[in-house]
Amino acid sequence: MRLLNRRQTALGIFAGAAVFLFITAIVGSAALALVLTATGSTQSQSPFFDSYIWRVARFTLFQAVASTLLSVIPAIAFARAIARRPEFPGRRLLIQLLAVPLGLPPIVVALGIIEIWGRQGLLNDLLLSLGLAKPVSIYGLSGILLAHVFFNLPLAARLLLARLEEIPSEYWRNAGQLGLTQRQTFLLIEWPQIRGQIPGVAGLVLMLCVTSFTLVLLLGGGPRATTIEVAIYQSLRFDFDPLRAVVLALVQLAMTGALLAVLALVGRPQEEEPVYGRASRRYGRDSVGALLGDYGLIVIGGVFLLSPLLSVTAAGLASDLVRLAGEDIVLRAAVTSLVIGMVAALISVTMAAVLIKARSACLPLMRHSNVATAFRSAVGAISSLILLVPPIVLGAGWFVLLRGHTDIFGLAPVIIVAVNALMALPFVMRVMEPAHASHMARTGRLSASLGLTGARKFLLVDWPGLRTAFFLAAAFAMALSLGDLGAIALFGSQDVITLPYLLLQRMSSYRTDDAAGIALILGLVCLILMIIANSGRKPSAGGQ
């Protein structure tokens, strides 16, 4: 069906092609620079060089697989416990809490984890007072795993819980009527329901852990426990060894490429639907063991999730917030962060809007034109292209490309905005595209038959219908950019400082009080953005 006139169609496709080429150019030139630098180098590669890269790559994969297993398997039990208890107090809050880690800057969470599990943390205090001789150190593999589980267990649990809550209530009545045991219920109802979701969830978590930078940087333990992304950063910023960074970046590209291919095979987890915490009642006899087991899991999970958040808040409140807020550099970092975040979010959302429009303009042409079909799917694949090149790799590419030609650190703001806008794009598209599709289904024909076009159509029809999705996507993109440490770690300097970068500096110089204060501010801003985003989501979903 043709809902746009000829001029609109041409314009839409043209703009989409321009954005598409722009993104491809940014990502492509970075990748090209990496490849050319690697092949163009005549420097002989020592066995030490090879073994280092091999070791880092192996550790990257190993920690990612371990993190995935430790996140997804407990998430099954955790999600099941929540699903089985539809009526415990605070259930809704707990489900909302599951969404919090992903919206928080990793550096804030890392700080919280150190406050609880670190050398001077709550847990060690407890162990020492119980008579343990030496404090337990989490730096290294255990710290990385702990942080990855903190981020990904709730994500996996949320995705699985959404599937469990889709089970029709008649299933539970039938189960009650047939007198199924707990084991039978799991094997016959719950497991088949989530089984299909698990490969996608595990793939997603694996991808996040393979490309994880901040958590490994802060919680890894030096060269023994380091991932490719952190090694790239160290090569560029500390060892001044661009060649090693380039080889590492190519290894990372190969790894994420292979992972994305596997993900495409197993399928993405079903789109996350808002979880409202309306579980079906279960029938039949409940055993005391099951009751204790479920509540035990819920309490342990809740404490595990809440403790770092509470400790960040407590430490932040205990710090000298007034002095911090008055500090010049803090203010500057805050303003820089907000400006970069807003610009990146605006660019990201605009690019997404143009791409989505171009995709929908292609629809009526697809019957006659293979070019339109190919273009539409190419634009759809742009998200995968971006996921293929994590921010650090993209940054490394531009780093070697610009090095020697211009003042890299002078260009820093531009590059950081571009990297942040690009890395938010896949998520922004995922919010905006379904919203646009349902908006078009509702209003497209009516607008076309009334002859509404241009500004009038935008103001009367499109903006009111799409602004919720727009704000949700923008808030999400901005939170992502605000918390990002990847691009700024490569390009940051005394002239360009963002809040996460300042936080990193204060942590490295052991000014933990300052770090706690900054973390609280940063975490609060991101949390508020996520709350705004989520409050925009509910009415639109509930109204349909």
Added chain:
Amino acid sequence: MTAGSDIVLEKVRFDYGSAPMLFDVTLSGGVTTAIIGPSGSGKSTILNLIAGFEIPDSGRILIGGDDVTSLSPAERPVTMVFQDNNLFAHLPVRRNVSIGLDRKIHRGASGSIVDDALERVGLSGYADRKPGMLSGGERQRVALARVLVRRRPVLLLDEPFAALGPGLRGDMLALIRALQQETGMTVAVVTHQPDEAEQFADEFVFVDRRSIAGQGSAAGFAGRRDIPGLQAYMGEKDR
């Protein structure tokens, strides 16, 4: 199969939180009772109370003379069939039926019992299909096959065929009628089609405003003028 268990709701009070319901009624054993009434009057709640999915605030529920008020759904001599989702979608038909068998009693012999049941509902040869490959009517037949192997004296049906076309619905009702007469079980059906119910039900119960407004033999029930609200409901149906 023990035939003819009366179902008694003895001053059963139940409150969803919106408005209290009060049911005091006996459904005769060994016959089919159609439960009719406006939406929201509490028809389905009566079945849920009998099956044990809802627990009364006060009053007693007796089936065949035994007090079942405090029993869990699995412990009651009842099978309930819903409008949809009676089958586990990932299990083949055979397993969906055999799940109704008590494994301790039917060890080894379950195959032939299931095949018999499937034959009686007209689904021989369907045992290895998944529910997704069946039509809506066929899925409800599988649910009835499970009713047969469970051999519970009471069958409750909550608008079981509302989603089916008229012809198919007629066939299904005839099948239920046949099964009821063959086994002698007590059947209660919630339905929105009083005219149709007259064909297969022996008795009618009219539920209005959250309590039992009238009860009687199926023949001529729809025309009765002594039951308050019934004519309004029937008229509303016709328009």
